[in-house]
Amino acid sequence: MTADPSARRGIPDATVARLPEYLRALTGFAERGITSVSSEELAAASGVRSAKLRKDLSHLGSYGVRGVGYEVDHLAYQISRELGLTQDWPVAIVGMGNLGHALAAYSGFATRGFRVVALLDQDEALHGQQIAGLPVRPMDTLDALVAEEGLAIGVIATPAGSAQDVCDQLVAAGVSSILNFAPCVLVVPDGVDVRKVDLSTELQILAFHEQRKALASAALGPVAKGVAK
Amino acid sequence: MTADPSARRGIPDATVARLPEYLRALTGFAERGITSVSSEELAAASGVRSAKLRKDLSHLGSYGVRGVGYEVDHLAYQISRELGLTQDWPVAIVGMGNLGHALAAYSGFATRGFRVVALLDQDEALHGQQIAGLPVRPMDTLDALVAEEGLAIGVIATPAGSAQDVCDQLVAAGVSSILNFAPCVLVVPDGVDVRKVDLSTELQILAFHEQRKALASAALGPVAKGVAK
DNA sequence: ACGCTTTTGTGAACGAATGCACAAAGTCAC
DNA sequence: GTGACTTTGTGCATTCGTTCACAAAAGCGT
Ligand SMILES: NC(=O)c1ccc[n+]([C@@H]2O[C@H](COP(=O)([O-])OP(=O)(O)OC[C@H]3O[C@@H](n4cnc5c(N)ncnc54)[C@H](O)[C@@H]3O)[C@@H](O)[C@H]2O)c1
Ligand SMILES: NC(=O)c1ccc[n+]([C@@H]2O[C@H](COP(=O)([O-])OP(=O)(O)OC[C@H]3O[C@@H](n4cnc5c(N)ncnc54)[C@H](O)[C@@H]3O)[C@@H](O)[C@H]2O)c1
Numbered sequence: 395m396t397a398d399p400s401a402r403r404g405i406p407d408a409t410v411a412r413l414p415e416y417l418r419a420l421t422g423f424a425e426r427g428i429t430s431v432s433s434e435e436l437a438a439a440s441g442v443r444s445a446k447l448r449k450d451l452s453h454l455g456s457y458g459v460r461g462v463g464y465e466v467d468h469l470a471y472q473i474s475r476e477l478g479l480t481q482d483w484p485v486a487i488v489g490m491g492n493l494g495h496a497l498a499a500y501s502g503f504a505t506r507g508f509r510v511v512a513l514l515d516q517d518e519a520l521h522g523q524q525i526a527g528l529p530v531r532p533m534d535t536l537d538a539l540v541a542e543e544g545l546a547i548g549v550i551a552t553p554a555g556s557a558q559d560v561c562d563q564l565v566a567a568g569v570s571s572i573l574n575f576a577p578c579v580l581v582v583p584d585g586v587d588v589r590k591v592d593l594s595t596e597l598q599i600l601a602f603h604e605q606r607k608a609l610a611s612a613a614l615g616p617v618a619k620g621v622a623k
Numbered sequence: 624m625t626a627d628p629s630a631r632r633g634i635p636d637a638t639v640a641r642l643p644e645y646l647r648a649l650t651g652f653a654e655r656g657i658t659s660v661s662s663e664e665l666a667a668a669s670g671v672r673s674a675k676l677r678k679d680l681s682h683l684g685s686y687g688v689r690g691v692g693y694e695v696d697h698l699a700y701q702i703s704r705e706l707g708l709t710q711d712w713p714v715a716i717v718g719m720g721n722l723g724h725a726l727a728a729y730s731g732f733a734t735r736g737f738r739v740v741a742l743l744d745q746d747e748a749l750h751g752q753q754i755a756g757l758p759v760r761p762m763d764t765l766d767a768l769v770a771e772e773g774l775a776i777g778v779i780a781t782p783a784g785s786a787q788d789v790c791d792q793l794v795a796a797g798v799s800s801i802l803n804f805a806p807c808v809l810v811v812p813d814g815v816d817v818r819k820v821d822l823s824t825e826l827q828i829l830a831f832h833e834q835r836k837a838l839a840s841a842a843l844g845p846v847a848k849g850v851a852k
Numbered sequence: 853a854c855g856c857t858t859t860t861g862t863g864a865a866c867g868a869a870t871g872c873a874c875a876a877a878g879t880c881a882c
Numbered sequence: 883g884t885g886a887c888t889t890t891g892t893g894c895a896t897t898c899g900t901t902c903a904c905a906a907a908a909g910c911g912t
Binding site: 406407408409443445446449459460461462 | 898899900901902903906907908909910
């Protein structure tokens with residue numbers, strides 16, 4: 395029976411991808427001292443339609459009050475719990491170049507249960523060097539990190555040519571979630587999740603739409619400078 | 624009639640999002656001197672199924688040869704053209720903090736027609752300072768950049784609190800595509816595209832799946848250490 | 853106590869994306 | 883030239899995601 399409220403096995407991927415945004419919006423409301431929001435308000439702050447928001451939230455249970463809305467703190471807690479943010483997630487960053495430095499210094503990790511426990515690099519010249527309060531370690535310390543710190547999430551910030559190799563090392567050590575900044579596809583065994591953050595892809599998608607806009611306005615008169623339609 | 628081969632108005636968003644990956648894979652083949660690939664090979668290199676690849680490519684025309692495959696250079700050109708990469712796209716980066724520095728130094732822009740023409744920041748102490756060969760400029764030079772360089776794409780790397788303000792300035796100056804690294808929702812008028820790159824969101828999605836894996840293996844016996852199922 | 857207002861939660865319709873399976877269209881060997 | 887073989891391009895079924903629209907549920911004022 396799907397009537398069971400705790401039958402929340404299988405939240406759609408599209409919904410999961412939006413939960414962090416809802417959580418951020420809720421945090422914003424909480425900071426401004428707002429204790430209750432309607433689906434309309436929360437949706438506006440999250441950049442989605444209210445119907446979509448309600449359907450998304452309905453997948454994790456019935457935490458709203460009809461005629462009133464949602465209690466900010468309670469909903470934030472429920473989403474956090476669903477996302478697994480009520481526990482601490484140790485993270486390791488591999489590749490201490492330009493991007494690795496910026497990531498290591500980034501405070502955004504800590505704000506949601508993510509804790510950078512190690513910085514790794516192949517380059518021996520970097521070993522022992524302190525970056526943002528942490529020493530750079532050699533790659534062969536990975537096994538110890540998984541065993542001792544419970545490391546489960548790895549971030550790859552090496553050049554694309556090394557990424558698959560680094561990925562294999564992470565997986566061999568027991569890491570089962572990987573965030574990849576290198577512009578390449580990673581092959582992993584079943585049970586390992588990979589997500590890619592790719593600047594270049596995003597720019598190309600923007601360029602596609604930009605070109606379409608340019609062509610559209612050129613078509614309906616080369617004079618028009620403003621926004622088409 | 625949809626029989627017209629140039630009736631490629633309206634390529635699905637999902638397809639557009641994958642074109643950059645196909646292009647990257649093709650570049651890889653070209654570098655290794657391979658001049659022809661089958662949909663099966665290209666799909667494998669791109670991390671998709673061949674049926675999906677073929678359907679995607681069919682949206683931009685019929686560039687394959689039955690019984691043989693696709694000519695690498697020609698297909699790469701067609702995808703580039705479709706994405707609007709045969710022209711040069713001037714890009715400006717706003718916010719020269721940790722992330723801005725890494726982006727300015729990043730060579731990945733140049734590899735596909737994207738050219739960083741300006742670095743901007745509100746902080747007067749940074750003005751005139753050279754980063755990766757470019758001087759940091761004040762925000763009020765935006766109008767000139769749009770007029771003189773044809774700037775159409777802006778990258779926001781400021782704190783979330785300033786992002787909407789910066790975004791408004793970019794839009795006011797005439798920028799119509801924005802890549803946002805700040806963890807917040809941007810409100811823009813019609814005709815302006817925004818894409819968000821969000822580290823924190825990606826980590827939270829990984830955490831969700833990681834938690835699910837942990838729960839699953841706990842459920843079928845707390846002893847199991849390996850990958851479930 | 854009761855009806856009026858507000859807002860949720862969700863069934864049902866719709867639309868987009870994926871995967872399957874195969875006919876059509878080409879190559880290549882001989 | 884012909885037939886066997888390979889691989890594309892696509893119609894169709896299916897799955898996934900979004901939008902609509904409203905009944906059910908809760909608060910509130912009187
Ligand atoms: N810099 C950016 O703004 C930016 C933006 C988007 C994506 N990226 C991507 O992120 C990755 C890193 O970029 P970057 O600019 O920091 O590069 P970088 O060359 O500055 O740094 C790469 C680092 O990785 C280390 N490394 C190389 N091979 C390794 C291995 N096998 N094991 C462990 N460490 C290894 C190197 O020692 C170096 O410290 C690249 O793939 C790049 O395309 C960078
Ligand atoms: N550092 C990272 O690895 C990282 C990763 C993901 C996302 N982010 C996000 O990227 C953004 C920048 O991060 P950062 O670490 O570089 O921050 P930062 O504080 O180091 O740099 C911010 C820069 O923006 C400038 N700035 C602030 N307000 C401005 C305005 N109104 N107009 C123009 N410039 C302005 C500041 O002068 C400063 O130079 C943040 O939103 C952060 O959440 C950073």
